Amino acid sequence: MSCPESREPERKAPGLNARLVFAICAAAIGSGFQHGYNIGVVNAPGKLIQQWINVTDYARSDYAEVPTEASITWIWSVAVSVYCIGGMIGGSLTGFFAEKFGRKGGLIVNNIFAMIGAILEGFAYSARSYEMLIAGRIFIGINCGLNAGLAPMYLSEISPVNLRGAVGTVYQLVLTISILISQILGMENIMGTEVLWPYLLAFTAVPILYQVPALMLCPESPKYILITKGRVKDAEKVLNWLRGTLDVKDEMTDMSAEFESQKATAxxxxxxxxxxxxxxxxxxxxxxxxxxxxxxxxxxxxxxxxxxxxxxxxxxxxxxxxxxxxxxxxxxxxxxxxxxxxxxxxxxxxxxxxxxxxxxxxxxxxxxxxxxxxxxxxxxxxxxxxxxxxxxxxxxxxxxxxxxxxxxxxxxxxxxxxxxxxxxxxxxxxxxxxxxxxxxxxxxxxxxxxxxxxxxxxxxxxxxxxxxxxxxxxxxxxxxxxxxxxxxx
Missing domain, CATH: 1.20.1250.20 (MFS general substrate transporter like domains)
Known part of the structure; x- marks a missing residue:
């Protein structure tokens, strides 16, 4: 009776280690940051951007027709709301990306949308094109919609059962931190100025420089490797890497049971x-x-x-x-x-x-x-x-x-x-x-x-x-x- 009790704590409570923490940070920081930052980034410089839209529209008419307040408000409303439309598109693509590229692979590929969005938003001011700003918001919305599905999925599948909820919450934690960062950077005495607001929007490219190389050092989800791809040995190697131990028999048993159950269903x-x-x-x-x-x-x-x-x-x-x-x-x-x-x-x-x-x-x-x-x-x-x-x-x-x-x-x-x-x-x-x-x-x-x-x-x-x-x-x-x-x- 004493032997099973002595082994139980080790069996049911695998803990954090440096590799698992690195994989969590690689997935959550880049993804959650994009999501939260782009929720809050347009709020502080909103009036400045509307003034720029006004000047841009006025210049396009060769200064012959003053834009109405209603037209400027409409353009601005579109620029803000298309972020959610992009999110809907990205969310609907989550299943395809997760199966086609994998959880980790999908997150890496998704950074393409973020880079396109950052470029369009960052250069909209110098190009005098609010259409570029709107397009950039759509692309960054697609990125964030995919992140909201792929990142929690990856985090859940690399986590031990006893830490799954805490690790899943990391995405929302990064999201809230990035909203706060966008609020700080958007203040008038920092980057919320007429000259700097384009750089404030383009700042969304920075997490890409961290996430892509970091994720490339991380493994794919072990559940994806075993259950979707059917590679048992590779899944076990990934679990060894994530847990920092060769003793992953219990988790492999659980995943194998899920694998067998899935094979029996359409x-x-x-x-x-x-x-x-x-x-x-x-x-x-x-x-x-x-x-x-x-x-x-x-x-x-x-x-x-x-x-x-x-x-x-x-x-x-x-x-x-x-x-x-x-x-x-x-x-x-x-x-x-x-x-x-x-x-x-x-x-x-x-x-x-x-x-x-x-x-x-x-x-x-x-x-x-x-x-x-x-x-x-x-x-x-x-x-x-x-x-x-x-x-x-x-x-x-x-x-x-x-x-x-x-x-x-x-x-x-x-x-x-x-x-x-x-x-x-x-x-x-x-x-x-x-x-x-x-x-x-x-x-x-x-x-x-x-x-x-x-x-x-x-x-x-x-x-x-x-x-x-x-x-x-x-x-x-x-x-x-x-x-x-x-x-x-």
Missing amino acids: GTGLREMWTDPSLKSPLIIAVMMQLAQQLSGINAVMFFSTAIFEDAGLSTITSQYATLGMGVMNVLMTFVSMVLIEKAGRKTLQLVGLSGMLFVVILLTVFLAIKDMAPWIPYISIVLVIAFVVAFATGPGSIPWFLVTELFNQSARPLATSISVTVNWTANFFVGIGFLPLAQLLGPYVFVIFAVLLIVFICFTVNHVPETKNKTIEEISAMFKPPSDLPSL
Whole structure:
């Protein structure tokens, strides 16, 4: 009895080592940085870019026709929103890239889109072409859409089961750090100037210089090598490299079981996704988790934050620093989530985050509605905005990205990731397009919509989302099999 107990800690808890950390950083830093940086980079220099569009359009008419404010606003809106359209395209291509080039290979090839985007955005100013800026935003959006699917997939497949959630959260951690970096670099006294904003946009090329050579030193996903390519010995060598040990028998056994299970089933297509109950249920869960992230109101609160800070009497520069403070809290809480996720579990943190956001959004609606009744009320709103970001970072910000990779086996994972990531970017696009008109119509009561949606997502999570912590893919897949498919005891 004592022998199995003495071996158990080594078996169930492989830890981090230098090679695994290097592979995690290679995949997450370049990918997560592109995603987060390009979310925030256009916010600070937005007015400067609109002025440049105005001057460019005026010059094209030989200074005969002054552009209207509506036309400039339209061009700028297109330049901002096409990023999400690019994300939809990239998300839909995730399955193809993951199978055609591999997880690591797909990330390397994807940098082509980032480089094209950086060149177009960086040279748009000197070429006096806002069309280049728009095209650059589309290409960088494609890159980020693919990153959002490929990077969490690679991170999940190279991680030991006991670290899978924490490693999956690294992508969101890098994303939040890069948003903060874009906010810092975009400040007026750094790169948010009329001369430097093109370089601010072109800065997105820098992570490419790190990620491509770093990934070339890393192995492909061992699951991709074994289950998709069928190369058992090569998969074992990769696991030896990632774990820093020759003792990988347990993990190879689990992967081999998944390999044998996959060989006994037909390929997974869209039809199977919607007709096979063991695939349909996890797909609905993955999609709902992505919708919970984008329809939770996080982008709306971010949008309102500037107005809330100004209502509190903060100056423009002080408001910028308050926004940076919000970004810092986002980073810190994402790091806390990464630490807690293997202890508390995915479902628990998701529920804590969504419930906290619901509580805060109700209070925020009330305080925004009565903000003129007392001078101290806007300051309460500032606290609530930060609290909302903290709740979001606790779970809903990171969990949806990697949970989809935990819910599906190797054959279904690429397609499921494509669908869920595309849904995420589509929801992001519609929130971006529809929120401002709704806010103008409803004012602070627009948050009531998000409160109702949060209640729906909380109920769904309680009733339908399983806990995947420390479970193998075989154990997770068994949760969704109809009773008739389960082996008799």
